Amino acid sequence: MQRWAHLVARSRLLAETSLALLGAALRVNLTRGARLAAALGQPAPGDGLALSADQTATAKEVAWAVELLALRGPLRVACLGQAFAAGTLLRRRGVPYRLSVGLRRATGGELRAHAWLRAGDFTVTGGRGRWAFAPIAHFD
Secondary structure, three states, X not given: OHHHHHHHHHHHHHHHHHHHHHHHHHHHHHOOXXXXXXXXXXXXXXXXXXXXXXXXXXXXXXXHXXXXXXXXXXXXOOHHHHHHHHHHXXXXXXXXXXXXXXXXXXXXXOEEEEEEEXXXXXXXXXXXXXXXXXXXXXXX
């Protein structure tokens, strides 16, 4: 019975994540300039947030769902959209998070941007390759 409840909870999380990713993708693709900057949240210091064990477990479940659907699902969502969607899911569950944006110079000289979201010491989205980007801003 407990396994069944776990499967139902995961199914609900995937459905909620699908809607959050769709909303985030629309926000990123349709919003520009100051409105997109405002959607990032309030600027914050770069240091981490402390989480309880339950909050960390919740962040890991959200990371699993976002990665599964954003990278392997029918709707491919880039790093900023993934961070927005994960932030929405974590906010609903009362888990504090920090969204970070970083830059790096590519081999051709152009600037590349990347966004990642962390909850405590756990990187929820954008963890792959984030170390190659110099953080320029953090948002709560």
